[in-house]
Amino acid sequence: MKKIVTIAALAFVCGMQAQFGVKAGFNFANFRGDAADDFNVLTTWHAGVVYENEITSHFSFQPELLYSVSGAKKDDTEYKLGYFSVPLMLKVYPTGGFNIQAGPQLGMLINESDNFDGLDSETFDFGLAAGLEFFLTNNLFIQARYYSGTKKVSADADLKNTVVSASLGLMF
Numbered sequence: 056m057k058k059i060v061t062i063a064a065l066a067f068v069c070g071m072q073a074q075f076g077v078k079a080g081f082n083f084a085n086f087r088g089d090a091a092d093d094f095n096v097l098t099t100w101h102a103g104v105v106y107e108n109e110i111t112s113h114f115s116f117q118p119e120l121l122y123s124v125s126g127a128k129k130d131d132t133e134y135k136l137g138y139f140s141v142p143l144m145l146k147v148y149p150t151g152g153f154n155i156q157a158g159p160q161l162g163m164l165i166n167e168s169d170n171f172d173g174l175d176s177e178t179f180d181f182g183l184a185a186g187l188e189f190f191l192t193n194n195l196f197i198q199a200r201y202y203s204g205t206k207k208v209s210a211d212a213d214l215k216n217t218v219v220s221a222s223l224g225l226m227f
Contacts, residue, residue: 072109078102078119078198078224086127086134087203088213097133099124101220107146117144117156122165125180125208125216134171136208136216138162142184142200152190160184160202162216174209180216181206198222 079102086094103121110116119142126135144158162180186200204216 074107074226076105076107076194076224076226078105078121078196078222080198080220080222082124083219083221084125084127085217086208086214087217088207088215090212090214091127094127094129094134094214097126097128097135099126099135101140101222103140105224105226107226113148115146115148115154117146118142119144123162123218123220125204125218126168126171132170133168134174135168136164136171136176137166138180139165140180142202144184144186146188154188155186156188156200157183157185174214175211177206177208177210179206180204180208182216186220194226196222196224196226198224 082099082101083096084099085096101121101123103119105117105119107115107117121140123140124135124137140162142160144156146154146156148154160182164178167176182202182204184200184202188196188198190196200220202218208214208216
């Protein structure tokens with residue numbers, strides 16, 4: 056963990072150009088794992104701030120601070136998990152306005168739906184994220200990302216988060 060924070064701090068300091076921004080969008084969340092057979096996709100949301108730091112003309116580093124709702128649906132019951140999420144994305148720009156991104160994502164559980172209490176939720180989540188982003192203008196972007204959790208969300212069942220997200224954002 057200390058290494059990740061150190062690398063993030065160095066990227067902030069060494070970068071040639073940096074921008075702050077905001078983003079928000081929809082999550083299409085579900086669980087995967089041995090106990091996930093009866094769960095279906097739950098549509099939720101995410102919102103937060105981004106900080107993109109250019110390393111070279113083709114690479115940048117983008118940490119984000121997001122509130123993001125994960126979970127799944129089973130029959131008529133929604134199982135929602137609200138996380139404070141920190142994606143740490145390395146972005147590769149093959150062309151000017153388009154980038155491919157990937158990196159780890161850390162999450163801390165902030166709240167959960169009442170019906171999740173019986174599943175004994177875990178406080179921390181960790182996984183890998185990857186996505187595509189396109190700048191419609193110099194400041195306005197659209198983004199699609201996939202997140203696959205590597206840690207169980209419940210001590211009592213083999214359930215891990217998966218999320219496909221679609222975002223709209225603005226850089227300042």
